[in-house]
Amino acid sequence: MVEIRPDRRTLIETAINQARAGAPRLLCINGASGMGKTTHLRAAIDAAVGFRVLEASCDEVAYRPAYGLFERLGVPPPVTDRGTPQEPAVAAQSLRRVIEAEADGPPLIIAVDDAQWADSESLEALRLVLERAAGDRLLVMVANRAVPGREHTPWPQHNLDPEAVTG
Numbered sequence: 001m002v003e004i005r006p007d008r009r010t011l012i013e014t015a016i017n018q019a020r021a022g023a024p025r026l027l028c029i030n031g032a033s034g035m036g037k038t039t040h041l042r043a044a045i046d047a048a049v050g051f052r053v054l055e056a057s058c059d060e061v062a063y064r065p066a067y068g069l070f071e072r073l074g075v076p077p078p079v080t081d082r083g084t085p086q087e088p089a090v091a092a093q094s095l096r097r098v099i100e101a102e103a104d105g106p107p108l109i110i111a112v113d114d115a116q117w118a119d120s121e122s123l124e125a126l127r128l129v130l131e132r133a134a135g136d137r138l139l140v141m142v143a144n145r146a147v148p149g150r151e152h153t154p155w156p157q158h159n160l161d162p163e164a165v166t167g
């Protein structure tokens with residue numbers, strides 16, 4: 001039986017309700033290996049009844065192609081006429097189109113697990129979208145484990161730290 005601490009459950013439910021009401025939210029789930037990041041991510045997705053869910057997890061691989069995370073999320077990765085990856089600002093527009101495609105439909109969750117292994121282009125594009133998101137019914141959740149050499153620029157806003165998860 002998975003039990004999420006009441007204060008964290010409140011944090012998750014508040015974020016879901018705000019996102020549903022058109023205030024885009026970001027929940028960062030940070031913690032060491034095995035501390036419950038994936039468990040929190042799943043619990044939040046389960047709690048977000050009625051949301052459309054785009055989810056992906058990233059793998060520890062030697063070669064990390066640009067926009068690999070976007071492909072896993074089902075967001076078309078932008079390429080130039082010569083097939084090379086576009087700038088993150090262009091990829092951000094692709095993601096905006098996915099968000100806006102169902103603007104009148106259900107609210108949207110974008111959930112990224114093991115973001116420490118995500119390609120930097122996707123993360124930058126996601127960050128650009130978050131910086132300008134306004135009025136979208138959008139909840140983004142990013143689970144991340146600190147790995148030396150793979151630090152991300154700190155995400156703005158909320159920090160849901162499952163360091164003290166009780167099972």
Ligand SMILES: Nc1ncnc2c1ncn2[C@@H]1O[C@H](COP(=O)(O)OP(=O)(O)OP(=O)(O)O)[C@@H](O)[C@H]1O
Pocket residue numbers: 001002003004005031032033034035036037038039040145165166167
């Ligand atoms: N709140 C909880 N209640 C019960 N079991 C839990 C809870 N949180 C985590 N666990 C259990 O602890 C184990 C590790 O959890 P989880 O896979 O979510 O951690 P993680 O932080 O995602 O790990 P990793 O860094 O390896 O991805 C799992 O077996 C999970 O079922």
Ligand SMILES: [Mg+2]
Pocket residue numbers: 037038039113114
């Ligand atoms: Mg995990």
